[in-house]
Amino acid sequence: DPTWPSSIDELEEIMYQVLAFNNRGFGGTVIPCTSEAAGPGRQNAAEWLRTAFHDVASGNVYWGTGGLDASLQFETMNPENPGPGFNTSLSFYSTYYTSRSSMSDLIALGVYYSVRSCGGPAVPIRGGRIDATTAGSVGFVPQPQDGLGTFKNRFLRIGFNTAQMVQVVACGHTIGGVHSPEFNDIVPPGTPKNQIAFDSTVATFDNKVVTEYLNNNTTNPLVVGKAVALKKISDAVVFGADQNQTVKTLANPATFQSVCQSVLQQMIEVVPSNVVFSDPILPYFVKPVGIQLALNDYAASMTLTGGIRVRTTYLPASSINSLTLTYKNRYGGTDCGPAGCSAIVTGSGVTKGFDDTFFWFPVKTTIPTATGISSFTVALNLANGTTLPFDNNGNSYPITDGIMLQTPQSCLLTTSGQLTVTAAVRNDLGSIPVTLQITNQMPTKYPVASLVSHSMSMTQGDCVGLYTFYTASYNITEGMANTAKIDVTSNNGSTAVADTFNNGFELGAKCMPFSKPASSACATPGSSAPSVVPPSPSVSSTSIASSTSSNTPASSPSTLSSTSTVSSTQSSGAAATPTAATSTASAPAAATPTQKQQVGTYSLVGCYEEATNDRRALSSQSMAVDTMTAETCAGFCSAYHYFGVEYGRECYCGNVLDSTSEPAVMTDCSMPCAGDKSTYCGAGNRLDVYFSNATTGPTQPPIVGKYNWYGCQTEGTLSRALNALHTANDNMTLEACAGFCDGYTYFGTEYSRECYCGNSFTEGSGVAGTSDCSMVCMGDSKELCGGPDRLSVYTTEGSSKLMSMQQ
Numbered sequence: 033d034p035t036w037p038s039s040i041d042e043l044e045e046i047m048y049q050v051l052a053f054n055n056r057g058f059g060g061t062v063i064p065c066t067s068e069a070a071g072p073g074r075q076n077a078a079e080w081l082r083t084a085f086h087d088v089a090s091g092n093v094y095w096g097t098g099g100l101d102a103s104l105q106f107e108t109m110n111p112e113n114p115g116p117g118f119n120t121s122l123s124f125y126s127t128y129y130t131s132r133s134s135m136s137d138l139i140a141l142g143v144y145y146s147v148r149s150c151g152g153p154a155v156p157i158r159g160g161r162i163d164a165t166t167a168g169s170v171g172f173v174p175q176p177q178d179g180l181g182t183f184k185n186r187f188l189r190i191g192f193n194t195a196q197m198v199q200v201v202a203c204g205h206t207i208g209g210v211h212s213p214e215f216n217d218i219v220p221p222g223t224p225k226n227q228i229a230f231d232s233t234v235a236t237f238d239n240k241v242v243t244e245y246l247n248n249n250t251t252n253p254l255v256v257g258k259a260v261a262l263k264k265i266s267d268a269v270v271f272g273a274d275q276n277q278t279v280k281t282l283a284n285p286a287t288f289q290s291v292c293q294s295v296l297q298q299m300i301e302v303v304p305s306n307v308v309f310s311d312p313i314l315p316y317f318v319k320p321v322g323i324q325l326a327l328n329d330y331a332a333s334m335t336l337t338g339g340i341r342v343r344t345t346y347l348p349a350s351s352i353n354s355l356t357l358t359y360k361n362r363y364g365g366t367d368c369g370p371a372g373c374s375a376i377v378t379g380s381g382v383t384k385g386f387d388d389t390f391f392w393f394p395v396k397t398t399i400p401t402a403t404g405i406s407s408f409t410v411a412l413n414l415a416n417g418t419t420l421p422f423d424n425n426g427n428s429y430p431i432t433d434g435i436m437l438q439t440p441q442s443c444l445l446t447t448s449g450q451l452t453v454t455a456a457v458r459n460d461l462g463s464i465p466v467t468l469q470i471t472n473q474m475p476t477k478y479p480v481a482s483l484v485s486h487s488m489s490m491t492q493g494d495c496v497g498l499y500t501f502y503t504a505s506y507n508i509t510e511g512m513a514n515t516a517k518i519d520v521t522s523n524n525g526s527t528a529v530a531d532t533f534n535n536g537f538e539l540g541a542k543c544m545p546f547s548k549p550a551s552s553a554c555a556t557p558g559s560s561a562p563s564v565v566p567p568s569p570s571v572s573s574t575s576i577a578s579s580t581s582s583n584t585p586a587s588s589p590s591t592l593s594s595t596s597t598v599s600s601t602q603s604s605g606a607a608a609t610p611t612a613a614t615s616t617a618s619a620p621a622a623a624t625p626t627q628k629q630q631v632g633t634y635s636l637v638g639c640y641e642e643a644t645n646d647r648r649a650l651s652s653q654s655m656a657v658d659t660m661t662a663e664t665c666a667g668f669c670s671a672y673h674y675f676g677v678e679y680g681r682e683c684y685c686g687n688v689l690d691s692t693s694e695p696a697v698m699t700d701c702s703m704p705c706a707g708d709k710s711t712y713c714g715a716g717n718r719l720d721v722y723f724s725n726a727t728t729g730p731t732q733p734p735i736v737g738k739y740n741w742y743g744c745q746t747e748g749t750l751s752r753a754l755n756a757l758h759t760a761n762d763n764m765t766l767e768a769c770a771g772f773c774d775g776y777t778y779f780g781t782e783y784s785r786e787c788y789c790g791n792s793f794t795e796g797s798g799v800a801g802t803s804d805c806s807m808v809c810m811g812d813s814k815e816l817c818g819g820p821d822r823l824s825v826y827t828t829e830g831s832s833k834l835m836s837m838q839q
């Protein structure tokens with residue numbers, strides 16, 4: 033494996049995540065090879081291969097200029113580039129164009145995809161090509177009527193000798209053909225599909241173009257037919273350049289495949305002399321993909337999410353029982369709090385490449401903020417009882433908790449482009465510029481968009497425990513929001529920490545509130561490995577302790593906007609260590625009933641006021657009974673991160689605590705539980721709030737029957753997003769909806785109990801933030817069934833988000 037992360041990571045994922053779960057959608061219009069996505073006779077695979085050649089044709093190996101540099105985007109109006117195929121191909125590639133995937137590398141990847149999809153060899157792809165910013169030299173694309181001398185000169189100019197010229201033309205002209213709209217003298221109008229193929233197998237990358245030529249039974253329009261009288265028989269001239277010597281060697285099918293593999297690689301590696309190529313891009317055995325950290329409410333813990341992708345080409349998925357992820361704390365040590373430093377993950381989701389398969393291990397690990405994370409290693413636990421360790425070539429897989437994009441607290445309205453980004457920066461990283469950089473595409477008059485970047489400094493906001501929030505807002509040009517990549521960086525130079533290349537389209541439409549710890553919890557991480565690990569309840573107790581001591585009316589804000597608070601806390605260093613507060617918090621439990629600190633996996637957060645905005649502090653579900661205990665409520669709310677008991681007999685659940693709900697003094701929660709008088713259950717307008725990070729919460733399973741997770745989608749503007757069939761009932765589950773929609777490409781569940789089916793999305797339906805789809809299914813509290821106006825969508829195709837945005 034290359035050492036992760038690497039500059040080719042984005043290209044590697046586009047190259048190998050071809051089909052099924054988490055596919056990148058790059059094969060959309062060239063798989064299968066027969067695909068004529070641009071119309072009858074317009075075979076995209078053939079167009080992609082020809083596109084690469086026409087881009088290369090401007091190259092000059094003597095000068096070290098041109099070649100595969102995407103200059104074709106500026107040359108499509110030139111008469112030597114006739115036909116719609118260049119535009120179709122380049123505009124498709126353009127959607128994948130980012131700072132980590134140049135257009136010219138994408139054109140090269142297009143050769144790999146089109147050739148492989150048509151049954152040809154796997155052309156090795158190296159990354160690192162640099163895109164031209166203007167047109168290259170034009171007039172160097174060989175034409176059917178040119179003579180042998182011209183052909184030889186043209187090919188020498190791009191570094192091909194006569195034999196290689198014969199080879200590369202044969203390898204190009206094994207798929208596709210000549211079209212009448214562009215060459216109506218060679219292909220008469222009225223020809224079926226307006227196309228004459230180069231050989232009898234138009235959509236197979238085989239040597240028929242050669243054997244049929246040698247056997248004199250070819251129908252190649254650049255060898256026989258109308259072209260003869262017009263002297264436009266370029267393939268006959270090229271193939272005959274050395275009295276058929278080279279072309280005869282290609283009559284062996286295996287030779288043809290291996291020769292094409294090498295001359296096509298040679299072709300796509302004609303590049304300007306300033307290009308430094310990477311090694312050939314091979315699939316990682318083990319690769320972290322989409323790894324992200326985010327601080328959880330109250331900042332006592334953070335969650336590491338993402339996937340570990342394991343290549344199962346030679347090691348079948350069935351031989352892997354599970355994966356153990358072991359991490360180091362932010363000091364490189366092994367103190368990770370009570371839960372320890374490792375997590376066992378089971379696999380779900382299979383991705384296919386042309387020649388590979390991959391198995392995914394979705395990671396969701398809670399890490400105490402006090403100890404943090406700096407790197408991890410992976411071990412595969414095999415069915416035969418052995419383990420296979422992976423340590424990133426001895427480096428561990430690095431990850432910084434110095435800065436993180438707070439996805440839930442960031443939001444993007446894809447329609448208007450209004451973006452708000454919140455980043456959490458570790459307080460010990462000090463006095464800093466924190467910058468937000470947004471890179472998005474902008475349309476140009478050419479088929480390829482340009483990339484534009486905007487940087488701005490972020491404004492310091494609340495201090496939340498060991499971190500401080502920074503925010504910035506920006507308006508992305510209308511229509512371009514889905515292309516945005518978001519980088520947040522703190523500090524600069526060698527001390528910079530960054531969280532980069534985050535997808536704008538993964539942000540929700542609404543910025544979620546963050547339930548804050550008290551401002552007194554604001555601190556910097558200890559300078560040595562911390563011996564003290566405050567688990568979530570102790571930090572929460574800190575906030576209680578602080579309200580107690582400050583003795584301010586509960587309505588007084590603990591909104592931590594004041595920078596002076598932040599800086600003074602920072603300078604006073606460890607004064608606010610959470611452990612000190614824990615003992616304070618446990619002190620008030622003096623009355624006969626006691627305050628339960630722990631209920632199952634839930635820990636007491638504290639006593640909280642009800643929300644003040646007509647909502648409930650915890651608003652997802654509720655119930656009330658005269659036998660209420662904390663246990664009863666915990667069971668009822670097991671699908672949620674929070675539960676709260678109030679007024680002795682009421683129970684409320686939710687995944688977020690409403691932002692207007694403020695901590696109250698612990699002694700406010702003084703009503704015994706109706707079902708257990710020895711413990712407290714809140715009071716009037718006061719809840720005892722408990723929190724759990726355990727994955728008893730509902731999940732969005734990646735696979736439901738034959739459907740794969742697609743994403744959280746908004747409703748359509750004029751009709752339902754999926755409008756073929758629908759049903760609704762109180763027993764709704766993902767499985768039930770999948771069964772109901774059997775035969776449709778998509779199913780979506782919405783608002784806990786609704787189910788919709790369809791083969792495509794109607795107008796206006798777009799990507800929503802995953803956090804928008806957070807309502808529990810009525811029929812299964814372990815699963816998520818959309819949200820208000822939001823669908824949890826699954827598809828039989830596992831088609832990618834990028835593709836859906838194109839529609």
Ligand code: HEM
Nearest residue numbers: 078079081082085174175176200201204208209210211266
């Ligand atoms: C002497 C050199 C060459 C000449 C004169 C030539 C000429 C042509 C012409 C006239 C067409 C028909 C285009 C249309 O009607 O859409 C064509 C198609 C094609 N060429 Fe070439 N070509 C040459 C070399 C190459 C090379 C080196 C490759 C790639 C390795 C290549 C790949 C293709 C492909 C794949 C098509 C089919 C496109 C489609 O079906 O849409 N050609 N070529």
